[in-house]
Amino acid sequence: DAKTxxxxxxxxxxxxxxxxxxxxxxxxxxxxxxxxRQIHSQGPQYIIHGLKNxxxxxxxxxxxxEDRKSSTLILPHATLRDTAVYYCITSSNDYKLSFGAGTTxxxxx
Amino acid sequence: GAVxxxxxSWVICKSGTSVKIECRSLDFQATTMFWYxxxxxxxxxxxxxxxxxxxxxxxxxxxxxxxxINHASLTLSTLTVTSAHPEDSSFYIxxxxxxxxxxxxxxxxxxxxxxx
Numbered sequence: 001d002a003k004t005x006x007x008x009x010x011x012x013x014x015x016x017x018x019x020x021x022x023x024x025x026x027x028x029x030x031x032x033x034x035x036x037r038q039i040h041s042q043g044p045q046y047i048i049h050g051l052k053n054x055x056x057x058x059x060x061x062x063x064x065x066e067d068r069k070s071s072t073l074i075l076p077h078a079t080l081r082d083t084a085v086y087y088c089i090t091s092s093n094d095y096k097l098s099f100g101a102g103t104t105x106x107x108x109x
Numbered sequence: 110g111a112v113x114x115x116x117x118s119w120v121i122c123k124s125g126t127s128v129k130i131e132c133r134s135l136d137f138q139a140t141t142m143f144w145y146x147x148x149x150x151x152x153x154x155x156x157x158x159x160x161x162x163x164x165x166x167x168x169x170x171x172x173x174x175x176x177x178i179n180h181a182s183l184t185l186s187t188l189t190v191t192s193a194h195p196e197d198s199s200f201y202i203x204x205x206x207x208x209x210x211x212x213x214x215x216x217x218x219x220x221x222x223x224x225x
Contacts, residue, residue: 038153041200
């Protein structure tokens with residue numbers, strides 16, 4: 001399974017865009033990049049996923065580099081409710097998700 | 110859409126008793142369901158993968174006789190913690206996937222188990 005590297009924490013200002021980086025330099029060609037977030041004491045919430053192309057949905061945008069070795073999750077207008085642990089995960093061959101430590105994002109007013 | 114529920118949301122039990130946790134996909138058929146465990150201030154750890162009608166596949170180090178998983182239908186999986194001990198106290202979370210392929214997993218809200 002590919003491993004991912006994320007910064008342990010980051011702060012961002014309410015109303016501004018939050019850019020969350022993720023390194024997955026050993027990702028294989030058929031592995032997807034998934035982003036989930038977990039608000040304290042809740043189950044993880046799916047945000048977005050992609051394979052090669054950039055993706056956008058109502059929650060966020062996912063930018064994947066051309067070599068697929070890294071990606072960035074963009075929350076366009078962060079709110080206080082976006083404070084959570086964000087996980088960048090690459091899927092395994094049997095589609096299991098291996099959660100790392102994630103990035104603790106704190107949105108400040 | 111893609112809602113997964115868990116019941117109960119929290120449970121307290123005595124040491125030596127068994128506890129059953131239910132995971133339901135409410136608006137889609139879940140070919141595959143996953144069970145995770147999360148200890149305080151740690152990340153989620155996958156315990157097992159279950160496919161409807163098949164025996165669950167357990168991750169290394171997870172005792173299959175202690176954590177019984179049943180996935181009898183496309184909308185329901187259960188995790189039974191048998192002979193629970195205080196060290197089994199944890200946050201148990203299930204997820205469900207519709208196709209079993211590179212499909213999104215949707216997570217339940219989790220069940221907080223406290224064993225006294």
